[in-house]
Amino acid sequence: MKYISTRGESPAQTFTQILLGGLAPDGGLYMPETYPQISHDELASWQHFNYRELAFAVLSKFATDVPALDLRAMIDKTYTAAVYCNTRAGENAEDITPVRTLEPDLHILALSNGPTLAFKDVAMQLLGNLFEYALAKNNDSINILGATSGDTGSAAEYAMRGKRGIRVFMLSPLGKMSPFQTAQMFSLQDPNIFNLAVRGVFDDCQDIVKAVSNDLVFKAKYQIGAVNSINWARVAAQIIYYFKAYFAVAKKVGDAVSFAVPSGNFGNVCAGHVARMMGLPIRKLIVATNENDVLDEFFKSGRYAPRTETQHTSSPSMDISKASNFERFVFDVVGRDAAKIRELWSKVDRNQGIDFSGTPYFAKVKEFGFVSGRSSHADRMRTIREVYDRYGQMIDTHTADGFKVGREYAESGVPLVCLETALPAKFEEAIRQSLGRDPERPSAVESIEKLPQRFDTVENDVEAVKRFIVSHVHK
Numbered sequence: 325m326k327y328i329s330t331r332g333e334s335p336a337q338t339f340t341q342i343l344l345g346g347l348a349p350d351g352g353l354y355m356p357e358t359y360p361q362i363s364h365d366e367l368a369s370w371q372h373f374n375y376r377e378l379a380f381a382v383l384s385k386f387a388t389d390v391p392a393l394d395l396r397a398m399i400d401k402t403y404t405a406a407v408y409c410n411t412r413a414g415e416n417a418e419d420i421t422p423v424r425t426l427e428p429d430l431h432i433l434a435l436s437n438g439p440t441l442a443f444k445d446v447a448m449q450l451l452g453n454l455f456e457y458a459l460a461k462n463n464d465s466i467n468i469l470g471a472t473s474g475d476t477g478s479a480a481e482y483a484m485r486g487k488r489g490i491r492v493f494m495l496s497p498l499g500k501m502s503p504f505q506t507a508q509m510f511s512l513q514d515p516n517i518f519n520l521a522v523r524g525v526f527d528d529c530q531d532i533v534k535a536v537s538n539d540l541v542f543k544a545k546y547q548i549g550a551v552n553s554i555n556w557a558r559v560a561a562q563i564i565y566y567f568k569a570y571f572a573v574a575k576k577v578g579d580a581v582s583f584a585v586p587s588g589n590f591g592n593v594c595a596g597h598v599a600r601m602m603g604l605p606i607r608k609l610i611v612a613t614n615e616n617d618v619l620d621e622f623f624k625s626g627r628y629a630p631r632t633e634t635q636h637t638s639s640p641s642m643d644i645s646k647a648s649n650f651e652r653f654v655f656d657v658v659g660r661d662a663a664k665i666r667e668l669w670s671k672v673d674r675n676q677g678i679d680f681s682g683t684p685y686f687a688k689v690k691e692f693g694f695v696s697g698r699s700s701h702a703d704r705m706r707t708i709r710e711v712y713d714r715y716g717q718m719i720d721t722h723t724a725d726g727f728k729v730g731r732e733y734a735e736s737g738v739p740l741v742c743l744e745t746a747l748p749a750k751f752e753e754a755i756r757q758s759l760g761r762d763p764e765r766p767s768a769v770e771s772i773e774k775l776p777q778r779f780d781t782v783e784n785d786v787e788a789v790k791r792f793i794v795s796h797v798h799k
């Protein structure tokens with residue numbers, strides 16, 4: 325399996341060649357040259373697989389240049405009940421991503437039982453093991469630099485902690501994260517994890533990361549890398565749980581199932597699209613956004629207009645103005661015409677919109693099973709309450725957005741799976757506002773705020789961050 329760029333002007337690469345990088349040299353995103361096709365018989369042969377077996381079945385179609393034994397060993401190390409231990413009543417940790425049934429044909433897929441209580445762990449934990457493996461093979465090392473307002477940073481740190489050849493420098497705005505998020509990150513004592521609390525806001529952190537990464541000499545000399553959401557291996561790892569959930573809820577193999585996905589950078593639902601293109605019988609892929617509704621607007625009207633302003637909402641991990649994985653989907657929509665993507669993204673990259681309304685492209689979007697909706701703060705408060713009153717289950721704000729929109733598209737006789745992308749314990753304030761009580765905390769993080777914290781404070785200054793990196797790389 326080779327990977328090609330959506331912009332068509334970079335050479336095809338193998339899975340391990342694109343593993344550690346970000347964008348292709350031509351500015352595009354890597355995509356598999358073709359989608360592996362899973363026949364009905366092969367699909368049926370997977371239906372009783374456990375998570376690790378399923379992960380191997382799916383990933384071995386994509387990571388064709390990783391020896392099977394090595395891939396299996398990494399998967400077996402990644403997807404264990406001990407790592408995905410933050411289960412609730414009715415869930416079996418062995419399932420890794422268990423399904424809870426609320427009523428016939430209405431299900432929740434629990435993707436947040438990993439160490440940071442959010443779905444990003446599922447892909448990031450695998451990435452940690454893949455990175456360590458690939459670096460060891462080449463006797464190489466990497467210094468991951470990132471900025472976080474809470475969620476992505478912690479998933480990256482928990483995935484990379486203790487990994488050989490990897491250091492993580494994670495910038496966060498000093499004093500701006502919730503006490504829980506702060507404790508999650510700053511309580512890590514691993515010597516390869518560096519938390520840099522920047523005297524500034526999140527945008528300052530992001531600007532510093534951009535400035536450092538744009539200094540190509542520094543970047544090359546200090547082997548600066550990233551773990552952003554456009555990494556193909558992250559998308560690939562997310563394909564697995566669409567299969568897992570399908571087998572958990574379909575009455576028989578071949579029946580159609582729909583998925584509702586709380587979306588931001590379009591990575592999660594893009595994995596659903598790939599699963600469908602591989603032959604998984606998915607009827608609808610329901611894209612749910614919050615008030616930042618650039619994706620909802622596209623799926624309703626055919627117009628994609630990146631915003632200049634991002635609203636801060638109570639489902640903060642979906643607060644985006646431009647969806648970084650969206651180019652992958654549009655590549656398929658335009659029939660993989662790279663020249664067309666170059667033309668479209670020359671506009672998107674200048675923050676201009678693209679418009680498919682009334683074109684055959686928009687018909688293609690529908691053919692791929694996509695529908696969408698939007699959810700507001702009031703919607704998510706009400707949905708959290710309804711789900712709690714009716715089913716006795718507490719869901720977080722992001723999951724509530726997906727649940728609200730998913731229900732609008734539910735069809736009788738078609739199982740609907742709502743993806744749970746975070747545990748309510750991560751968003752205590754919103755839960756308190758909706759339910760008037762605190763969410764339960766998994767025992768693993770019961771008193772995390774009391775643990776000793778380790779971090780360094782730095783000025784809001786690119787040179788100060790560079791100096792920090794230099795002095796900690798040479799040690």
Ligand SMILES: *Cc1c(COP(=O)(O)O)cnc(C)c1O
Nearest residue numbers: 587588589590591592641745746
């Ligand atoms: C990242 C995230 C999302 C959005 O996922 P995308 O892959 O960016 O669309 C939704 N919910 C939570 C809790 C997240 O952390």
